[in-house]
Amino acid sequence: MLDFIIAVISNFIEYFPRDFQVEATRYVIGAVGxxxxxxxxxxxxxENRRIRKPLPALLRNKQIIREIRNSTLSIIVFVFCFSVTNQLMEVFYGGSIFKIYADVAEYGWAYLVFSVVLWTIGLDTYFYWTHRFMHLPRFYKFFHRTHHRSHNPTPFTAYSFAPPEAVLVYIFVPVFFAIVPMHDTAFISAMLIQIVRNAMAHCGYELFPRGWAQHPVLGIFATVTHHDLHHEKSNGNYAFYFTFWDRVMGTEHPEYIERFERATQDNGKSGIGAATGTA
Incomplete structure (x- = not known):
């Protein structure tokens, strides 16, 4: 056991500068971007797409500083967990069991795209159920209260976790890689999509066009209001990418559609459509 602990610490120290830089860069791209x-x-x-009234500047800036500090700690936890994972694989399997591959031809381009879709669906499912778990009264304070201190979130809320929640967030990654073959480009793409989508969900502006939430097909994709309402009410809307699990399990907040419509009263004159010139 002592040898294992020493090996984990050695691995962490050796690769920390590289791994921290990679994770921090991803966070900066998503949150700052x-x-x-x-x-x-x-x-x-x-401006007309603000979901809620913003915090006063002083309180908002203090919150952002706290979120960046918490996110930095979360990144350190991610890096440490990766060191633990490496050593566990070395002890039990004699090396990596991750199904990461470098040659696109091995599975083809269609599979590469499919693996990103599968990752997204898998992550949303994992997020929904672990999120509900963290909201159970006996676990909430230990896992999730730190994240919900950002009652009115900002893009920097994305990784503002307590260390136990950061560990829970991390677990999906090695489990997925041990089961599903994934090209390194697909992995990088999926991780970038995840952090950008995460920051978007906390940005405080509704970016999706009017009518999106009620659309029979597009409505399956969660809007910014969907997650913002979760932060405001602290219950319901537990999913991340999609609304599927909330609808199936009856946990979609009853005010969701109304609040989305209120945030998009500008009749589509702003949001993603206007920003891209497609509105």
């Missing part, structure tokens, strides 16, 4: 686009570059265009 979404913040700059929605809060700075398109703030005028999106």
């Amino acid at each position: 979404v913040w700059f686009i929605t809060w700075v570059l398109l703030s005028g265009v999106l």
Whole structure:
């Protein structure tokens, strides 16, 4: 056991600069990127798309500082968990069991795209059920209260976790890689989509066009209001990418459609459509 602990610590120290830089860069791309686009570059265009009244500047800035600090700690936890995973695979399997591959021809381009879709569906399912678990009264304080301190979230809320929640978030990654073959490009793409979508869900502006939430097909994709309402009410709307699980399990917040419509009263004059010139 002592040898294992020493090996984990050694691995963590050796690879920490590289792994931290990779994860931190991904966080910056998502959180800072979404913040700059929605809060700075398109703030005028999106003004009518504010879901809730923003916090006073002083409180908002204090919250963002706390979120960045928590997110930095979460990234450190992710890196440490990866070191633990590496050593567990070394001890029990003599090396990596991850089904990561580098040659696209091995499975083809169609499978590469499919693996990203499968990742997204799998992650949403994992997120929904672990999220509900963390909202159970006996576990909420230990796992999830830190994240919900951001009652009115910002893009920097994306990784604002307590360490136990960060561990729970991490677990999906090695489990998926041990089961599903994934090209390294697909993996990078899926991880970038995840952090950008995460930051979008916390940005405070409804980015989706009017009518999206009620659409029979598009409505399966969760809007910004969907997750923002979860932060406001602290119950319901537990899913992340899709509304499927909330609808099937009866946990979609009853105010969701109404609140989405209220946030998109501009009749589609702003949001993703306007920002891309397609509205």
